[in-house]
Amino acid sequence: MTARKKTLDDLRSQRWFGATDLRSFGHRSRMLQMGYERADFTGKPIVGIINTWSDINPCHQHFRERVEHVKRGVWQAGGFPIELPALSLSENFVKPTTMLYRNLLAMEVEELLRQHPVDGAVLMGGCDKTTPGTVMGGISMNLPMIFLPAGPMMRGHFGGTILGSGSDVWKYWAEKEAGNITTQEWNDMEAGIARSAGTCMTMGTASTMTSITEALGLSLPGSASIPAADADHPRMAGACGRRIVEMIWEDLKPSDILDRRSIDNALVVHNALAGSTNAMIHLVAMAGRAGIPVKLTEFDEFAQKVPVIANLRPSGQWLMEDFHIAGGIRALMVRLSPLLHLDARSVTGGTIGDGLAGMKVFNDDVIRPLDRPIVSMGGTAILYGNLAPDGCVIKPPAADPRFLNHTGPALVFDSYDAMNAAVNDLDLDVTPDHVMILRNAGPIGGPGMPEWGMLPIPKVLLRQGVRDMVRISDARMSGTSYGACILHVAPESAAGGPLAAVRNGDLITVDVPGRRIHLHLDDAEIAARVKAFVPPDRAYPRGYNRLFAQHVRQANEGCDFDFLEGAGGIPEPEIH
Secondary structure: OOOOOOOHHHOOOHHHHOOOOHHHHHHHHHHHHOOOOHHHHOOOOEEEEEEOOOOOOHHHOOHHHHHHHHHHHHHHOOOEEEEEEOOOOOOOOOOOOHHHHHHHHHHHHHHHHHHOOOOEEEEEEOOOOHHHHHHHHHHHHOOOEEEEEOOEOOOEEEOOEEEOOOHHHHHHHHHHHOOOOOHHHHHHHHHHOOOOOOEOOOOOHHHHHHHHHHHOOOOOOOHHHOOOOOOHHHHHHHHHHHHHHHHHHHOOOHHHHOOHHHHHHHHHHHHHOOOOOOHHHHHHHHHHHOOOOOOHHHHHHHHOOOOEOEOEOOOOOEOHHHHHHOOHHHHHHHHOHHHOOOOOEOOOOOEOOHHHOOOOOOOOOOEOOOOOOOEOOOOOEEEEEOOEEEEEEEOHHHOOHHHOEEEEEEEEEOOHHHHHHHHOOOOOOOOOOOEEEEOOOOOOOOOOOOOOOOOOOOHHHHOOOOOOOOEEEOOOOOOOOOOOEEEOOOOOHHHOOHHHHOOOOOEEEEEOOOOEEEEOOOHHHHHHHHHHOOOOOOOOOOHHHHHHHHHEOOHHHOOOEOOOOOOOOOOOOOOO
């Protein structure tokens, strides 16, 4: 039996339905208009279900059915469910990038929950930006909430080979451009790489962020690794519906769960997974909504003491379906127990440690022991220097080791189109030692910081057998990507960062062990070149793009809007 802190009169929804005035009459009569019985909603907590389903989001294709499982759980627990559609943010189709709209989704979630008679929420997400976007909005609103992850898709296959979405796309594209596979083989691979609803089944941004959200204590234990097509997934959805009703009576809110211990746990899990570099932006923003500052250097500090034990692509061998069968996130956290704050709180009402009870690892190659990791340390590295005064990020396990300490001449591109044309030019003057630079691709310059950071290897080098080289940008890259890619250079070039000073032929040194990135120019020359640099015009005349360009923060600060940062919401709406 739930230990209730709230009575019926304490429920937020009672402000709409519990009074005897004319306005409450209108609220109740409109519920009756929709065919509900009075007993359906009277005297019950009301659960808002934020559903990011759409017809063009394959990651959330199953959410139309899953929301019914959530509703069933809410009904079973004595609550009243209302579905509230929100921005779907389909990673594959939204242009120029879903990152441009993450903050818009966060605003929408916060306002949907504020403006409606909702006592608590189930947040349905998973496709890359829907996890941080919905969670950021939920944290700011600070009602009882549970995040329901979409789950990864089934494994892909081609010609008897297991494929991982994203990671193997880049691999086979390189082989196609090198002339090593036929168009028909490419088409067959295209048809076999994504075989069900769900997010990318590699440890890309989607699974990184759902795993981090579980480590924060905001999801039910074990939910982040359940494949979308697994029968456990609808059962988990129903459990979310039942549990959120209990949380409403308990008054268990994000502010009761999130603290420094939660953030540390998320950092440990992220590094053990060799998670997506995008986590640096999203976790900083999520924690910021709870009033908990996270510095970029903390990702590096945790990387130095947390081994990479999840043998998952793109840094390892296996896929999310294998990870789930091996025990999933709970099993990983059991292995990480000596490094975790097991007393941190969870949406279960207990602790993170409580949620791990009885769990064990079922495959020691998929989830390695701490003394036999994929990499002993350094799943993430943060570099600083005169090219990135506020930092930039690289994922060392995903790079060719010879490029972790490298000096080479710059090959600079001011736009994606210019870069794309150049890499397809068989007469391009480029060597494997060159350092490719793409600028004007950051939060303001992109706009929205698109996933352009894994610059394609020039075709002339692909045909020579080259498969990696140093690439630097103020953009992001997909969490499924790999290579010696240095990302999130801050400040970005469009905001006057030193990346704007680089010219073709300038020498650049990358020293990952030393955590250093250096442009071989003196400070005066860099300053003069930056002053002369003409960034792209981002003075939008109207609309959301104008709001974004005026208020977005830099990558190291989480790319949230300056007016949304920090804990605390705004007053409850008046009801008249």
